Every structure is written in structure tokens, then in C-alpha cells.
Amino acid sequence: MTLKLNCDLGESFGSWKMGLDEAVMPHIDQANIACGFHAGDPLVLQKTLAMAKENGVTIGAHPGYPDLVGFGRRSMKVSAAELKAMVQYQIAAIDGMAATQGLTLSYVKPHGAMYNDMMADASVRATIMAAIAEYHRPVVLMLQSTPNAETHLEEAKAAGIELLFEIFADRCYDDDGKLLARTKPGAVHTKDKMLAQVKQLKEQGTVTTVSGHTLTLRADTLCVHGDNMDGVNAIQEIRQLIQS
Amino acid sequence: MTLKLNCDLGESFGSWKMGLDEAVMPHIDQANIACGFHAGDPLVLQKTLAMAKENGVTIGAHPGYPDLVGFGRRSMKVSAAELKAMVQYQIAAIDGMAATQGLTLSYVKPHGAMYNDMMADASVRATIMAAIAEYHRPVVLMLQSTPNAETHLEEAKAAGIELLFEIFADRCYDDDGKLLARTKPGAVHTKDKMLAQVKQLKEQGTVTTVSGHTLTLRADTLCVHGDNMDGVNAIQEIRQLIQS
Amino acid sequence: MTLKLNCDLGESFGSWKMGLDEAVMPHIDQANIACGFHAGDPLVLQKTLAMAKENGVTIGAHPGYPDLVGFGRRSMKVSAAELKAMVQYQIAAIDGMAATQGLTLSYVKPHGAMYNDMMADASVRATIMAAIAEYHRPVVLMLQSTPNAETHLEEAKAAGIELLFEIFADRCYDDDGKLLARTKPGAVHTKDKMLAQVKQLKEQGTVTTVSGHTLTLRADTLCVHGDNMDGVNAIQEIRQLIQS
Amino acid sequence: MTLKLNCDLGESFGSWKMGLDEAVMPHIDQANIACGFHAGDPLVLQKTLAMAKENGVTIGAHPGYPDLVGFGRRSMKVSAAELKAMVQYQIAAIDGMAATQGLTLSYVKPHGAMYNDMMADASVRATIMAAIAEYHRPVVLMLQSTPNAETHLEEAKAAGIELLFEIFADRCYDDDGKLLARTKPGAVHTKDKMLAQVKQLKEQGTVTTVSGHTLTLRADTLCVHGDNMDGVNAIQEIRQLIQS
Numbered sequence: 001m002t003l004k005l006n007c008d009l010g011e012s013f014g015s016w017k018m019g020l021d022e023a024v025m026p027h028i029d030q031a032n033i034a035c036g037f038h039a040g041d042p043l044v045l046q047k048t049l050a051m052a053k054e055n056g057v058t059i060g061a062h063p064g065y066p067d068l069v070g071f072g073r074r075s076m077k078v079s080a081a082e083l084k085a086m087v088q089y090q091i092a093a094i095d096g097m098a099a100t101q102g103l104t105l106s107y108v109k110p111h112g113a114m115y116n117d118m119m120a121d122a123s124v125r126a127t128i129m130a131a132i133a134e135y136h137r138p139v140v141l142m143l144q145s146t147p148n149a150e151t152h153l154e155e156a157k158a159a160g161i162e163l164l165f166e167i168f169a170d171r172c173y174d175d176d177g178k179l180l181a182r183t184k185p186g187a188v189h190t191k192d193k194m195l196a197q198v199k200q201l202k203e204q205g206t207v208t209t210v211s212g213h214t215l216t217l218r219a220d221t222l223c224v225h226g227d228n229m230d231g232v233n234a235i236q237e238i239r240q241l242i243q244s
Numbered sequence: 245m246t247l248k249l250n251c252d253l254g255e256s257f258g259s260w261k262m263g264l265d266e267a268v269m270p271h272i273d274q275a276n277i278a279c280g281f282h283a284g285d286p287l288v289l290q291k292t293l294a295m296a297k298e299n300g301v302t303i304g305a306h307p308g309y310p311d312l313v314g315f316g317r318r319s320m321k322v323s324a325a326e327l328k329a330m331v332q333y334q335i336a337a338i339d340g341m342a343a344t345q346g347l348t349l350s351y352v353k354p355h356g357a358m359y360n361d362m363m364a365d366a367s368v369r370a371t372i373m374a375a376i377a378e379y380h381r382p383v384v385l386m387l388q389s390t391p392n393a394e395t396h397l398e399e400a401k402a403a404g405i406e407l408l409f410e411i412f413a414d415r416c417y418d419d420d421g422k423l424l425a426r427t428k429p430g431a432v433h434t435k436d437k438m439l440a441q442v443k444q445l446k447e448q449g450t451v452t453t454v455s456g457h458t459l460t461l462r463a464d465t466l467c468v469h470g471d472n473m474d475g476v477n478a479i480q481e482i483r484q485l486i487q488s
Numbered sequence: 489m490t491l492k493l494n495c496d497l498g499e500s501f502g503s504w505k506m507g508l509d510e511a512v513m514p515h516i517d518q519a520n521i522a523c524g525f526h527a528g529d530p531l532v533l534q535k536t537l538a539m540a541k542e543n544g545v546t547i548g549a550h551p552g553y554p555d556l557v558g559f560g561r562r563s564m565k566v567s568a569a570e571l572k573a574m575v576q577y578q579i580a581a582i583d584g585m586a587a588t589q590g591l592t593l594s595y596v597k598p599h600g601a602m603y604n605d606m607m608a609d610a611s612v613r614a615t616i617m618a619a620i621a622e623y624h625r626p627v628v629l630m631l632q633s634t635p636n637a638e639t640h641l642e643e644a645k646a647a648g649i650e651l652l653f654e655i656f657a658d659r660c661y662d663d664d665g666k667l668l669a670r671t672k673p674g675a676v677h678t679k680d681k682m683l684a685q686v687k688q689l690k691e692q693g694t695v696t697t698v699s700g701h702t703l704t705l706r707a708d709t710l711c712v713h714g715d716n717m718d719g720v721n722a723i724q725e726i727r728q729l730i731q732s
Numbered sequence: 733m734t735l736k737l738n739c740d741l742g743e744s745f746g747s748w749k750m751g752l753d754e755a756v757m758p759h760i761d762q763a764n765i766a767c768g769f770h771a772g773d774p775l776v777l778q779k780t781l782a783m784a785k786e787n788g789v790t791i792g793a794h795p796g797y798p799d800l801v802g803f804g805r806r807s808m809k810v811s812a813a814e815l816k817a818m819v820q821y822q823i824a825a826i827d828g829m830a831a832t833q834g835l836t837l838s839y840v841k842p843h844g845a846m847y848n849d850m851m852a853d854a855s856v857r858a859t860i861m862a863a864i865a866e867y868h869r870p871v872v873l874m875l876q877s878t879p880n881a882e883t884h885l886e887e888a889k890a891a892g893i894e895l896l897f898e899i900f901a902d903r904c905y906d907d908d909g910k911l912l913a914r915t916k917p918g919a920v921h922t923k924d925k926m927l928a929q930v931k932q933l934k935e936q937g938t939v940t941t942v943s944g945h946t947l948t949l950r951a952d953t954l955c956v957h958g959d960n961m962d963g964v965n966a967i968q969e970i971r972q973l974i975q976s
Contacts, residue, residue: 012748013748013801014800014802014803016744016748016749016750018747018748036333041801042326042332042333043325043326043329043330045329045333046329046332066557067554067555067564068745068800069554069745069746070564070570070746071746074564074566075564076558076562076564076565077562077564082286082287085286085287085289085290086286088286088340088344089280089340092336092337092338092339092341092344093333093336095336095340096332096333096335096336096340097332100332100336100378113565134344136343136346256504257504257557258556258558259506260504260505310799311808312501312502313502313529313798314502314808315503317503318809318810319808319809320802320806321806321807321845322802357809524821529817530817530818530821531813531817531818533821534820569775570774570775573773573774573775573777573778574775576832577768577774577777577825577829579828580824580826580828580829580831580832581824582824583824583828584820584823584824584825584827584828584868585820585821587824587869588820588824588866588867588868622832624828624832624834
């Protein structure tokens, strides 16, 4: 199976623009589309879906905490009941909007702090898995590939859902298989290192950690960024490398 | 066909409670459920759907303008594109949440200022009809029964949707078939007058206007209110009268 | 100095009502008024200030996290810069609205999760103290009286602000001087126990903890609740007891 | 008196950036700063005030309707009581935040749809004037200069406030002294025409309308735009022209 490229899109809000969605869309496989709680609004959502359709890009819900001013990047201590309902609401909103354009929602990738909380806290993960499992149509959960992938697969199996594992193309991994904190030197790869990481992942299914160890990681998809033209150019180079 | 009873429900928001939903639900046929833009939140929506399921009540989307503090009661000059997208988003959200509980969304009744704008402005009405017509599943539009019902039916036919006409049980009609403005004396009926209006509607399909004229109005459903126990009691009396 | 009574007020939002503000206002000394981020809106704020003025009640800002649907009860991981700005914004809003009615804002008591975070986390407390200290007019910080009061006084002195210590009239204290968790039996006092706790506090400046120990606690003010008529009645009894 | 330059600033929101505030600030006299209802947030507000302070720019409140997703550009049918309270709340918020940085709020210029409603509707204008008049410190109202300026001055005098009249540097005026609708050809001036309009205004106190008539207009300040580098460059040229 070929590595896919996924990217966060549809993050504009009203008059505020964010991301080079039009430039990015032709070069990715999977669009993680904001659902209106941390970013996006009904019109932005509709336009982003249309753009995905035009480019044959697979559609994912990108639900977040209800925190526009914080862009969903601030952890919120929501209850399990609240979390489940807010995830299902956001999935439902994009699912129906997508179907209205003849598209099928394929997966869910939580955004920002909700994603981090999901990776760090088994109870948050269980709630998100339950939210997806209960949803009336099958959708897949995309989450970070770590050395705990087997545990996550077991959890998913018990919940009755499937998983997609993503690797961050431009981030250095520590020896535990976590992302090296952004505050540490070398946390974000130069372009050369990023391309080398992608190449190694493609050919050997491994990444080299900050201390030089080799770590085997499941990889269904690579997370890439389209915030600026450098990002867009990097996406194109990664794409070429993967397809070569 | 028997007259149905419809009522606005699911209008609580977070810690703020509104309406006697539990008391009302057993006595109505159709629940107009807030979708989160003017009232309601994902958890309230989920609970209201569960309550409707338990009581076998038909489910309608009750979309509103994005104005929580104004409760969707203040007209907003939104563009046609914005209006269509916000209506479809809200329909999608409740539709998917309903399906997750094994329920089928049946109709759409716009809320508050959006409802008034729809009745007063043909272009708003056209946009709302288009939003519903485009939606990937058939849903019916509920709107106010007026002497313009034939026009509305033609508009709906052209758009490719069906209509449900509602009458306000407790409001006095003026000679044009509009609701008498609330500022005018006699605008809101006493309970006796309300029951008399319902009886006449049931038996003769007419209402008596403020000046004593008889007006024939289509009536699929009666709008009732469950804000307080007086309202709930009135609903029960109307119900008995209709079913007798 | 006589014990004061403080109560959270102005927590309605648009069409949603909360609290028996009119019934409570005549019986309290200090109104903790919501500022629009977790509850309250400009009109509610204006009306609550007018009510406080009419009853000669001292005014406090009751700032919260920007989380209406969560009513400010969910901890949010905001940055120190964000926290300081949001506290100052909320203080400024109520301060100017109060001055417009000829009133003077006197103190600040953070709400809900922000209050809990302030009590539990020294860095949050430092940020809130700095926000108040920087504000262009002197306002006092109201916080929970605990065995750490001396530390808090030192922190406040270093920041250049003054403190008011509050005791919860209806809550049982554990041996550490914290509130017994609501999940534990006896966490919330019966009315008799509440009145006994107030009496003891007034006469001896102590509370009896869950295990029967006697704990000395600073007490400038008692936190009371006006959510329902039982609460309002209890406030009146506490008031009589304090003034007797 | 020299013509001033005023510009809308502080319109970023959370992670979404808008406007070249840093590039614009050195070249203007008056900053119309968003207050958080249609744009801006507490941190953006704080930073914008700091930038104004650094550049010695006079500070104005730029209150808007509570409509983030619509950027305050959609008219909302709010009641007079709601409008007054929301204007005072926003003035208070920026006033206190400004004072905390040692700055003095000087004027109020409503934003977007609220501005348009104020110019078009005498009752909206009366409410905004009353909101400002009631505010506990004197602040001036900035509004559009039209042939009705004398009427507006009388209204202001009756309300007890002062006015600043602004002219749009880059917009063509129709013969009624209104801005030519953006949908019409020539509605927005080329740079040459804009500079010619400013020159004429400075030297003769008049503008040439779309049909070639000469219209005398009061002009205290010119509204300029800093959305992009072309705008910033134009501001600098206007500035030179005014000061020459």
C-alpha cells in the first residue's frame, strides 16, 4: 500500500483566511476538514468539500474543542458525555454536507488539543472511539503512529472501528516514538531531513530517532502542512518521492 | 388526516435550561429541535433526540441564525450563500445525530427571525427551499399557513420539495391571514378562544379573524408551546379536542 | 469586622434565565457579577449592576474562561498571556459599565474552573494577581480561605494587591482545609449544619472538619447561593445569624 | 486643523491574522480598534493598544455587532436596549484595557453594519449617541461626513457629545454625498484619483462627485485601509500629501 498524504484544510473562518487550500488540494490524498468548532464555518466547509471533490481527495472530519479563539489548541476538561456528543455532532455536520455534494466521509482525525488528549489519555481515546463506533455509518479513526499502535489496534477492535496510522513527515521522533517537543533543537526537520525521513519510511518502514536509534512505525499516511508556499512545495516533493 | 401538534424543543444550552421538554414530549407529534446555532448544544440535541425516540415523536430540524445571545430572534442580513450553507449544516448535524439513534429526520422548520424572514421575503424562502432540495435526503419544509399557501406550494413544486402548513393555535389572525401583531389587543388567545379556534379548524378548516371574517387555511399541524405548565396543560387539552 | 455575604449573580444569558437575582440581591453584601465570557451579556450585566445599585450591594467582577456552553466550569489550558488579557478585559468591561451607573468596581473573584485553577496552581494565581495589579485602578482579589492563606497574602503583597478570603457556608471542609469533594457523603451541609458552621465561624473563627478537627480559617466573606428559593431562604437565615 | 488619518486595526482573532497593523501604525493618527464582538480578542486588543502607544496614535473604540463569522458586516435587528448595552460594554472593555497601559480612549467609531445602520437610521444613531453620552467619561463619536452633517451636529449637541467627521479617501461620492455603491463602476478610486480627492479636500474642503458636481463636506479625518501593502503604500502617500 502506498503512503497517503493528509493535510488539515478548511480552517478559514468567515473573513479570516488560513492555509493555501487551493494550492494544497491537488497534491494530497486526504483532507482533514475543520467542522466549525475550532475553525471552519458552514460556507467554508461547503467550499472545501467542493474543492476536495474537484481534486478527488478523500474526506475526513477534523473535529475540535469548541474554542474558536484558541483554535482548538487548548485542552479543555470536557466530560465524556460532552466529548462524545461534540464529536458526533461535528461528524454528522460534515457527513451530511459531504453527502449533499455526492461525497462520502471516510475518516475522523481529531484536531489540536483533542488529538493530543486522545493520544495521551486512554479514557479520551475510548470516548472518541465510542463516538465513532456509535455513528450510524462506518468511519475510520486516524491517529498518531507510536510504539503503542498494537494497543490502539486492540482498543479499536474492541470498539468495533478501524484505524489509520499517521506519521509526521517533518518532525523528529524521540526514542519513545513520541514527537520531540517543539522546544527542543531539531524538533522540526529541515527539508532534506524531512525527505530523508519519508524515504526511509517508504523503503524500510522505520524512522531514525533523535538519538540515532531505528524505530519501526506503522504508517498509512503522512501528515503534511499547507500553511505557506514552502509547505506546499515540500508537499510536492514528498509526493514525488512517494510515487517514485 | 388528523391535525398534528408541533412544538419547539431542545432549546436548553449548556447549564441554561429552557422549556419543559420532558413534560411536553408525550403529548406532541412533531418536535422542532434546535440545532446549536441559536439554541441547543450537541449534548442537549442528543438528549432531546433520545426523548423524542422514547415517545415516538417525529423529528424536525429547527435551524436558526447564528445568534445565541439573541436566541435567533433578531433578523440578520446574511447572504443567500451563507443562508443555504448554515441551513444545510444544521440539517446535517441533527440528521446524523438522529440516524445515530436510529431515527429519521423528517422535516425542517426554520426558527424565529429566520422563519419570519422566510415568510416575508420570497428570496429567503427560495434559498431555504433550495437548501432543503439540495440536501441528500428528502426532508419536508414546515411553514406558516397563509392565504399565499398556493404560491408557496408552487414554489415548493418548482424546487422539488414538499410542504407542511402550520397554524398557530393560540394566536389571533388578522384579515390578511397574518398573525395579529403581539402589540395589539387580543393577539394571543385566552385558553377558551384558543380551544375554539382549534375546534373550528378541525371541523371546518377555517379560522375567524380579528374582525370576524372567516378565513380558510390549510392546516397540517398546530404550533403549540411548552415553556411553562400552563402551556403543557393547554397542549393536553388541544390534543384531546383533536383526537375526540 | 462583620462577615459579608457574597453571591454569584448576573448569570443569565440572552433569553436564558439563571438564578433568583432579584430575590437574592436585598440579602447580600457583595455581588460577583458575570462578565460575558462564561455567562452574562451586556444587557444582563447592565441590569444586574442597576439592581446592585438599588440595593447598595458592593460589586465584584466574576471573570471566567471563554466557554459559554460549559459555563466556565471546564478547565482550559490557556497561556499566561491569554489569561492575563482575558481577566483584564472582563474587569475593564464591568468596571466601565459600573462607572457609567455611578458605581465603583471593588473586587475580582474568578469563576468556576478559573477559580479552581487559581487555588490549585500557583502560576495561574500569579497571573491573575498580576492582571489585577496591573489594572489601572485598585481592585481586591477574593479567593478561598485555606490553611495556605499566609502564603497567599505574601504572594499578594509581592504583587501589590489586597485579598478577601471567603468561606463556603454550606460545604464541609476536609482536614487539609479543602472542600470535601462533592462526591463524598456529607460534602454539602444540611441547613442546620450550615447554620452551625456559620455560627462557629462568627464566634470562634473556626470550622469543624469532616473528621472532627477544629481548623482556624480567615474569613472576610461567606459564599452563598441563590439558585432557588431554598437558597434564598438560607441566605436570609445566615444573614440574621451574622447580624444578631 | 490638519486632516487626520484613521484606520481599522486590531482585527485579528486568535490564530487568524488580518491587516498589516505593524506596517500601518507608524503612518496614521487614529486607530479604530476592534473590541472583540466582530473581531479582536483580549490579547489582540492588548497588543494593538501597545502598538498604538509606541507610535503615539490616538485610540478609538471600534464596536460591532456580535457576529464573528460575519465580521460585523451583517445588519442585525437588535433592540435599542441591546444596542446601547453592547456599545457601552465594548467601549468599557477597550477603555479599561487602554487605561491599564496608560492610554486614554478618545473616540468611538462603530464598525461595518453597525456603522451603516447608524448612518441610515436616525433611531440607531440616537441610541449610539445616548450610549456614548451616558458613558462615564467623555468620548467623541466618529461618523461619516455627508450633506446631513448639520443635522448630525444638532443631534449630537442634544445628546451632549461631540463629533468627528470622516471622509473616505478612496471612494467616489454620488451627488447625494453618499458613497457610490461598490457595485457601480468607479466606486473605488484608482490611486491617482484618490490622491486627487485628498488634495482637493485639503485645499478646498470639497469632493467632486461621480457626475462632476462639487460637494462641500466637513472633514476631520480620512479613513484609510491597511489590508495589504498597496494600502500601506497609499497611506504613506496620502500622509505626505496632507503634511506637505
